[in-house]
Structure formats: structure tokens, C-alpha cells
Amino acid sequence: MSGKFSVAVLGAGLAGLSAAYTLTKAKKRVVVIEKASQVGGLSRTVVHNGFRFDLGGHRFFTKNPEIEEIVKNLLSNELVLSKRSSKIFMRGKYFDYPLKPVNALLGLGMRESAKIVMDYSRERLRSKRRIVSLEDWVVANFGRELFNIFFKEYSEKVWGISCDRISAEWVAQRIRGLSLSVAIKDALLRINHRRPATLIREFLYPEKGIGRLAERLMEEVAPNPVLLGCRVKRLTHANGRILSVTAQNCDSEITVEADSYISSIPFTSLVKMLSPEPPEDVLRAASRLRFRDTIIVAIMVNKPRVTSLSWIYIPEKKIPFGRIHEPNNWSEAMSPRGKTSLVAEYFCFSGEKLWNMSDAELAQITAEHLEELGFVKEKEVIDACVVRVPNAYPLLEVGYRRHYEVILDYLSRFENLQLVGRTGMFRYHNMDHAMETGIKAARNILGERHDLLTVNCTAEYIEEVR
Numbered sequence: 158m159s160g161k162f163s164v165a166v167l168g169a170g171l172a173g174l175s176a177a178y179t180l181t182k183a184k185k186r187v188v189v190i191e192k193a194s195q196v197g198g199l200s201r202t203v204v205h206n207g208f209r210f211d212l213g214g215h216r217f218f219t220k221n222p223e224i225e226e227i228v229k230n231l232l233s234n235e236l237v238l239s240k241r242s243s244k245i246f247m248r249g250k251y252f253d254y255p256l257k258p259v260n261a262l263l264g265l266g267m268r269e270s271a272k273i274v275m276d277y278s279r280e281r282l283r284s285k286r287r288i289v290s291l292e293d294w295v296v297a298n299f300g301r302e303l304f305n306i307f308f309k310e311y312s313e314k315v316w317g318i319s320c321d322r323i324s325a326e327w328v329a330q331r332i333r334g335l336s337l338s339v340a341i342k343d344a345l346l347r348i349n350h351r352r353p354a355t356l357i358r359e360f361l362y363p364e365k366g367i368g369r370l371a372e373r374l375m376e377e378v379a380p381n382p383v384l385l386g387c388r389v390k391r392l393t394h395a396n397g398r399i400l401s402v403t404a405q406n407c408d409s410e411i412t413v414e415a416d417s418y419i420s421s422i423p424f425t426s427l428v429k430m431l432s433p434e435p436p437e438d439v440l441r442a443a444s445r446l447r448f449r450d451t452i453i454v455a456i457m458v459n460k461p462r463v464t465s466l467s468w469i470y471i472p473e474k475k476i477p478f479g480r481i482h483e484p485n486n487w488s489e490a491m492s493p494r495g496k497t498s499l500v501a502e503y504f505c506f507s508g509e510k511l512w513n514m515s516d517a518e519l520a521q522i523t524a525e526h527l528e529e530l531g532f533v534k535e536k537e538v539i540d541a542c543v544v545r546v547p548n549a550y551p552l553l554e555v556g557y558r559r560h561y562e563v564i565l566d567y568l569s570r571f572e573n574l575q576l577v578g579r580t581g582m583f584r585y586h587n588m589d590h591a592m593e594t595g596i597k598a599a600r601n602i603l604g605e606r607h608d609l610l611t612v613n614c615t616a617e618y619i620e621e622v623r
């Protein structure tokens with residue numbers, strides 16, 4: 158590996174690899190630098206003693222026909238049709254997910270439902286308030302009772318901060334246009350022309366897990382190098398241009414020079430890697446932005462199937478994980494024959510007590526709670542695997558934008574640096590958005606003009622097609 162590259166791509170998740178894929182097709186000399194020993198980042202599939210699991214089941218969905226075409230071409234022979242059926246498990250009962258208020262009201266019984274509807278009506282009569290937080294938004298659209306029952310505990314479990322500190326920007330992106338009155342009207346008018354949102358009941362999934370998408374992209378990037386096990390630690394710059402990137406690889410350092418740089422590594426880490434250092438206010442802003450981390454615990458079970466569901470959301474605080482999925486329900490190739498697994502997602506901050514627990518302890522508490530919920534029996538558990546995933550969710554705290562914009566303003570002064578992807582841009586991107594930012598960044602280098610900040614701005618509830 159010698160000489161100058163046309164483009165250096167930092168991070169081999171879907172954003173970085175999509176950029177490298179586009180540039181490779183255009184015959185550019187590209188190098189991809191990735192700290193992990195495998196590609197895919199958050200969208201990788203872990204293989205453990207014959208079992209396979211995603212870091213939280215990953216369902217690919219896009220409204221962008223070009224991205225859909227690329228994915229279908231890359232995985233043409235490997236896609237299987239998977240049934241989508243998700244539920245919320247609470248108070249020993251299943252409720253529909255995404256939450257359908259009418260189903261929730263029926264499940265909660267007459268007394269509680271009457272309270273919810275009255276409370277919601279009171280909320281509608283109140284004068285309009287400024288919507289700043291997730292709590293403001295949900296209370297305004299669903300009432301406080303429903304917020305307390307379904308949203309509060311789950312959201313606080315996911316984000317680790319109270320709902321009045323989570324920015325409304327996040328929730329409005331995900332469930333815009335939905336409210337209790339719309340949901341009730343939709344349910345009542347079901348027999349009429351105004352049909353409610355149609356749920357996507359089936360989806361295409363790579364037979365051997367979502368990680369195959371990144372692996373296929375990597376195959377297409379060859380013969381350009383994808384350097385695995387190389388942690389970027391420094392970017393040197395002068396006169397508004399990045400000059401080189403230095404990465405640590407086991408016991409040696411490598412320095413790569415390129416004309417352009419595309420970064421998908423965490424936004425806040427990148428700032429701290431710049432040499433010379435950015436001004437004090439930029440470093441301060443970087444220390445104020447946080448990601449939420451996650452721990453994935455897969456429990457292998459000695460029977461063919463436990464549930465028939467894709468995802469199960471578990472809001473109650475007494476259960477320490479927030480969601481489980483059974484990879485076998487996504488594709489039967491995810492477990493050895495006659496066996497299955499349940500994969501639990503814990504949300505936490507790295508360094509917390511949960512993060513520092515041993516793998517054996519995490520496996521044990523997961524198995525115990527799965528038993529308490531009635532999913533498995535102790536004697537059926539045959540193995541476990543724990544994966545700690547840093548920087549899984551950009552944490553959109555109320556007021557985060559101030560800090561975000563300080564950093565963005567500083568980084569955008571580098572004329573040959575582009576930021577892409579979920580962690581790279583500190584945006585709540587899904588896989589298709591991450592890919593789109595990578596492809597557009599590559600095309601900018603090829604002479605087109607795309608504003609990457611506009612990707613994933615036409616927010617709509619992505620779980621549904623209207």
C-alpha cells in the first residue's frame with residue numbers, strides 16, 4: 158500500500174462502505190480504515206458457535222428506489238421474505254407495536270381507557286404550549302395517562318434521561334402526524350375510504366443476517382484496500398485541508414494521505430483527533446454531546462422456536478432490557494437446526510455498572526428475566542454471547558443543537574472533509590439514510606453537488622406507509 162489515495166474513508170459501516178463502493182465503481186483509488194475486525198459497524202451480524210444475530214434485529218426499509226435497487230442487486234440470491242410482527246409486552250399482555258391506541262385502550266380495560274380518553278380530551282382543551290421535549294410532544298398528542306403507561310418507562314429506559322430532557326426533534330421525526338384522536342378516527346373509519354396507515358407486514362431480509370449487506374459492499378470495493386483492525390487516532394490538517402490520517406494497527410502505526418476524506422466515525426471523537434487541536438469552544442461542545450450505548454446479549458436455546466414475533470418491546474423498568482428479537486423468525490439460517498436464540502438489547506452509558514458487568518453476569522440476568530417473562534426455562538439455555546456496542550444512538554438532549562452546530566460549523570471549514578452516516582453526522586439515521594449519505598458524499602467528489610444535511614429530513618413515521 159503506497160502512494161497517495163484519491164479518497165480515504167474512515168469507518169466501514171454502511172455509510173463508509175457505500176461511499177467506497179460508489180468511488181470504486183468510478184475507478185477511484187480508495188482506502189477504507191476500520192477499527193473493528195469485521196465490516197458493518199452497527200449493521201453487522203455476529204457469528205457465535207453456529208448461531209448468528211444482528212445487534213438488535215435490523216430490518217431494511219427505504220423509500221429511496223435507488224438505494225433499494227442497490228441493495229437488491231447486491232443481495233439478489235440471498236434475500237428471504239420475513240413476516241413482520243412486533244408487539245409490546247407489558248403487564249403480562251401483548252399490545253400492538255407500533256402502538257395502536259385503540260388496541261391499547263381495549264387491552265387496558267374500560268376504567269383505565271375512560272381515564273385515558275378523558276385526560277386526552279382535557280389536554281386538547283388546554284391552550285397550546287411550546288413543544289420542546291418528547292414529554293411535551295407525547296402528552297400533547299396522546300394525553301398524560303397514555304404517556305405514563307406506554308411511553309415514559311420505555312423512553313427513559315432507552316435514553317437514560319427523563320422524558321422532559323429528550324428533544325422533541327427526535328420523536329417528531331419518528332411519529333409525526335399521529336395522535337390519539339387521529340388513531341381513534343382512523344379506527345372508526347376503517348370501513349370507509351379513509352384507510353388507516355397500512356403496516357408493512359413482510360420484508361426482505363438477508364438469509365444470513367443483515368451483516369451480509371456490508372460484506373457484499375466490501376467485496377465490491379476490492380481491489381481497493383479495506384484495512385480492518387486499524388483505529389484512526391489522528392488527522393493532521395493545515396490551511397483548511399486535511400493532509401493525512403494516522404491509524405493504530407495492533408503494534409504499528411500507518412499514515413495515509415489522500416486528496417479527500419469521508420468520515421463515518423463518531424462526530425465527537427473525530428473532533429478530538431484533529432491535529433492541531435480545534436479551538437476550546439469546539440472541544441467543549443464535543444464533550445457536551447453524548448451517544449447512548451447498548452449491550453446485546455444473545456441467549457441460545459435448545460428448542461426450535463420460542464415466539465412467532467420479529468421484535469418484542471418491553472417497557473417495564475423492572476425488566477432491565479428494552480427489546481428482544483428471535484433471529485430464527487427473521488431467517489431460519491440464523492441458528493443450527495432444532496435450536497433458536499433470543500437476543501436482548503440493554504441501553505446504557507459505557508462505564509456504567511451494567512456496562513462493566515462480566516459477560517457471565519449479563520448472560521445470567523438475561524436468562525433469569527427471560528424465564529420470569531415466560532420465554533425460556535433455565536434447562537433450555539445452552540449458551541450465551543455478549544456484545545458491547547458503543548455509540549449506538551445519538552442522544553438528542555434538549556439544547557443539544559447549540560453544541561452540535563458549533564462542531565458542524567468548525568468541521569465544515571475543511572474543504573476536503575465530508576461527514577456521513579449515523580455516528581459520523583450525529584443524526585438519527587437508519588441504514589438507508591446512512592447509505593444515501595455515503596453515496597452522495599462520493600458523488601460530491603465525482604463532481605456532483607449534494608447537501609448531505611438534507612438526507613432524512615422529510616421525516617415521516619418510517620414504520621408505516623401511508
Ligand SMILES: Cc1cc2nc3c(=O)[nH]c(=O)nc-3n(C[C@H](O)[C@H](O)[C@H](O)COP(=O)(O)OP(=O)(O)OC[C@H]3O[C@@H](n4cnc5c(N)ncnc54)[C@H](O)[C@@H]3O)c2cc1C
Pocket residue numbers: 167168169170171172173190191192193196197198199200212213214215216217218387388389390421422423451502549550577578579580581586587588589591
Ligand atoms: C439496536 C439498533 C437497531 C437498529 N435497527 C435498525 C433497523 O431495523 N433498520 C434500519 O434501517 N436501521 C437500524 N438501525 C440503524 C443502523 O444500524 C444504522 O443506521 C447504520 O448501521 C449506520 O451506519 P453507519 O455506517 O453510519 O455507522 P456505523 O455502523 O456506526 O459505522 C461506523 C464505523 O466506524 C468505525 N469506527 C469508529 N471509530 C473508529 C476509529 N477511530 N477508527 C476506525 N474506525 C472507527 C466503527 O467500528 C463502525 O464500523 C439500528 C441501530 C441500532 C443501534
